[in-house]
Structures are given as structure tokens and as C-alpha cells.
Amino acid sequence: MSGFDENPFGEPVFNDPFKDPSIQQVAAKTANNNQNLDDYDPFSSSTNLAVSNTSQPATLQTNNQTLPEYKASGQQYQVNDNNANGSGVTQISTAELQRRQEELERKAAELERREAELLRNSNTSGVRRNNWPPLPDKFCVQPCFYHDISIDIPSEFQKIVQNLYYLWIFYAAVMCVNVVGGLLLMFKNTDFAYFFLGLFYAVLFTPASFLCWYRPAYKAFKDDSSANFMLFFFVFFFQLIIMIVQTIGFPNGGTIGIITAVSQFDGSFIGTILGIFCLSIAISFGLAAGGTLLLLTKIHAIYRSSGASMDKGVQEFQREFFRNQTVQQASADLARSAMQTELGRNRY
DSSP, X not given: OTXXXXXSSSOOOBOOGGGSHHHHHHHHHHXXXXXXXXXXXXXXXXXXXXXXXXXXXXXXXXXXXXXXXXXXETTEEEEEEEETTEEEEEEEEHHHHHHHHHHHHHHHHHHHHHHHHHHHTBOTTSOBOOOBSOOOTXXXXXXXXXXXXXXXXXXXXXHHHHHHHHHHHHHHHHHXXXXXXXXXXXHHHOXXXXXXXXXXXXXXXXXXXXXXXXXXXXXXXXXXXXXXXXXXXHHHHHHHHHHHHHHHOOTTXXXXXXXXXXXXXXSSHHHHHHHHHHHHHHHHHHHHHXXXXXXXXXXXXXXXXXXXXXXXXXXXXXXXXXXXXHHHHHHHHHHHHHHHHHHHHHHO
16 A cells, blocks of 8 residues: 555555655745745836746846836925836926815816806896896896806906906096096087087997997807907907097097197196196097007907808808897798799789
8 A cells, every 4th residue: 555565464664755756856846936936026127927937036027117106305296207218207396286286176166156156146947137237126227238257258268358348447437537528628618519429429339339349259258159259350440440539539529639638738727737637538548449459459369269260250140140030030921921922923
């Protein structure tokens, strides 16, 4: 039997199978492999992904690429990224991380504020209530438009729309001061043209400028509408010409410009004071014209950089025009009348 002496008459002797040379050789190789596995480091950059049948340690092949190393140095976090194409170091300071976190928090707060504003300005049906012009709730005239630059206008265009809104406010204020100047000229020179024409221009141009060039610009930036951009450029260009004429101030033209202001300096104390006041009005018209020219060039540059064109604006205008319910109803009535007329002719 295996493991015992073959002599049946002798004292049984047990043979140890682990003393067999072949068994001892296999055990030695196994111990050597276990020792190599204990020394194996899978995170070493010089290891290869291959385990040989010999006593060599297992290695991980990484194609000469190492994982990025993150090192903390003071208040900076350094990322070493070495690859086959080269090596680069990117440093992000704690101030930069804090700035990014504050920016994200600011954007989140802005979104919450917009949601609260929409809920506050909306009625039960979810439609936003008009808030411009800002009039009391029980006033005889109710607001006609919804106006909120921070909600309707994209963040990258909010500043230029705000500047356009401030320009309109400044121009409306200059028109009101022009009426006061016309009243003073009426008392001094008994000239009624400056006051009455100035009052007419203030009543006409102040709401017309808001409706004809500010609102189209507002809707153009809100909806990215080429048709509204076209309308804005067309009207705003003529607004610039009107402001230049108002700055010059032709006699009896209704606006106090440079010519009218200079004519008031007659050497008297009252004439000097009135001339300085009129000259300030003329300079204000000039500042409004300069701001108009500046914003016109900036908005035109934004419009051209967006890839828009005149053809796109015309197509959008035609699409919106024929989509209008009033136009559709008028077209249907016209087609119905033409059909009835044609049927009447064929009947006779």
C-alpha cells in the first residue's frame, strides 16, 4: 500500500509522501511564486501586465503613461499630467475655487429670484402681469408691458439693454427740460414756438421712442428676432438724425440747440443765465446723440456676429406677418369674397 513498507512480515514503517523529490520541487516553486506575489505592487509605474512562468515578478504594462499626481503646495493644488505628447502642470488656487463656488451660488440665487419674480408677477392662470409703466394698482391707466431685463434678456446682453434703457430715460428727461427752456424763452422773448412745439415733441417722441426702437430692441434680444433687429436699426438711425438736428437747434424749431443757446447771450445777466441753461440743454441733446451712435454700432456688431442677415429678417417678418390672426382672418374674408364674386359671374 502507498505510504507503508512493502514487507508484510516486518514492522510497518510509514513513508512521508512530502519527502518525495518531485513533491518538494513543486512546493519550492509554489513558495517562490507566493513570495513574488507578496512583493507585487500594482500601482508601480514600472510594472507590466504579464505574469511569467518563471520566478520574475508580475508587472503592469502602462505604455509609458502615468496617472496624474495631485500635490498640495500651500494654498494651491497642483496637477501633474505627463503623457506621451508631453507634460503639463495645472494649478488651481483656493481663491479660484472659492470664486467658482461663489459664481455658482450667485447663479442659483438668481434663478430662485427669477422664479419668485415670475410667481409674484403671474396671475392664477400663469400669465405674467404687465408691470411697465410702473403705475399704482388703482390708477386709471394700467401697465401696458411686462418689462424685466434680468428675467427676459440673456445674461450676456443685459448690460447693453440696460444702457439702451438708460439712454431712453435720459432722452425723455432732456425732452422735458426742453419744455422748461421753451417756457423761459416764452417769458423772455415772447416766443411761443419753443414752448408749444417742445411740448408737442415731448408728448410725441417720448412714448414713440419707447415703442419704436426700445421695445423692438428688447424683444430682439429676448427672442433673438431678426425682424425686430431690422425694425430697431431702421428707427434708431432716424432717431440719431433727429437728435443731431435737435442738438443744432434751428431757430423756432421747437428744440433748444446750440444756435438758440448762443443767441441768448445778449450781455445782460438774465440773458447769460438763460444762455447757460439753454446751452446745457443743447449739450444734453449732443450727449444723447453720441450715446445713440455708440449703442447703434455696438448692437449692429452683435447682430452681425450672430450670423443674422437681412434675408433672414425678411423671412421672419413674413412668417410672423402671415401667422397673425388678424391677417389670416382678413385673407380668409378676401378669398371668400372673391369666390362668391366668381360664382356670381358664372351663374349669369
